[in-house]
Amino acid sequence: MNEPAGTTLPVPAFFGQRCYLAGKMRGIEEYNFPAFHEATAKLRVAGWDVWSPAEREEQSGFNPKTDEAQSTAYYMRQDLPAVCESDVVIVLPGWEESVGARLEVHVAHECEIPVYDYATGERVRRLPRSEAVKDSKGIHRKTRFFNTGATRDTAEGKPDYPGFLSPLVVKRFGEYMLKHQVQSDGTLRSSSNWKKGIPLEAYLSSAWRHLLDWWLQHEGHEAREPLEDALCAVLFNAAGYLHEVLKADAAGT
Numbered sequence: 711m712n713e714p715a716g717t718t719l720p721v722p723a724f725f726g727q728r729c730y731l732a733g734k735m736r737g738i739e740e741y742n743f744p745a746f747h748e749a750t751a752k753l754r755v756a757g758w759d760v761w762s763p764a765e766r767e768e769q770s771g772f773n774p775k776t777d778e779a780q781s782t783a784y785y786m787r788q789d790l791p792a793v794c795e796s797d798v799v800i801v802l803p804g805w806e807e808s809v810g811a812r813l814e815v816h817v818a819h820e821c822e823i824p825v826y827d828y829a830t831g832e833r834v835r836r837l838p839r840s841e842a843v844k845d846s847k848g849i850h851r852k853t854r855f856f857n858t859g860a861t862r863d864t865a866e867g868k869p870d871y872p873g874f875l876s877p878l879v880v881k882r883f884g885e886y887m888l889k890h891q892v893q894s895d896g897t898l899r900s901s902s903n904w905k906k907g908i909p910l911e912a913y914l915s916s917a918w919r920h921l922l923d924w925w926l927q928h929e930g931h932e933a934r935e936p937l938e939d940a941l942c943a944v945l946f947n948a949a950g951y952l953h954e955v956l957k958a959d960a961a962g963t
């Protein structure tokens with residue numbers, strides 16, 4: 711393939727060479743279909759066999775003036791195979807702002823399919839992996855690809871709550887909290903009553919009393935309450951204390 715400079719359109723190496731046309735659609739009037747159609751027409755005059763996702767969608771009955779776009783996964787299931795079957799990928803101006811177009815360019819480069827800029831005819835550099843999977847807000851993310859065609863960010867850098875927590879502990883703590891919903895006068899307090907606010911000093915004093923019961927039993931001595939109840943009580947007071955600290959931080963106090 712030739713690599714013309716300036717503002718010359720990409721030129722095919724031979725008449726009928728297959729190219730995939732990529733570009734930004736979401737957030738543009740009529741999903742940018744007019745620009746896709748104009749570029750497709752000019753590229754065909756130049757000798758390209760053009761595969762346009764805009765044409766594909768209209769042929770399937772999609773109306774860019776009235777219909778809502780489907781998910782990125784839906785389009786990638788159709789578009790990525792078309793990228794891999796093409797000799798070249800040509801990108802329209804603004805393609806860098808599109809999650810789908812960046813993925814298409816990334817796949818093309820991984821498959822050693824050259825990518826050219828529609829407006830200049832120049833070769834598009836290979837994107838670093840982090841840029842290839844930026845989301846629409848410009849946040850760098852890594853992507854998981856599933857056999858169904860669905861995509862998701864990786865779990866990297868996100869809390870693994872099932873890994874960090876024990877369902878046995880959560881279950882036992884819930885049972886402890888349920889038992890202590892009943893107040894000394896027999897009335898039932900709301901499960902979220904503690905969120906109304908308990909002084910930090912009260913949490914700290916209670917935590918020490920239950921911590922002592924834990925410590926006594928750990929040393930083989932008798933205590934006021936069963937070990938599991940003491941541990942749940944320490945957990946409650948620590949969580950309540952932290953809740954108040956986080957609330958104050960969020961309020962800027």
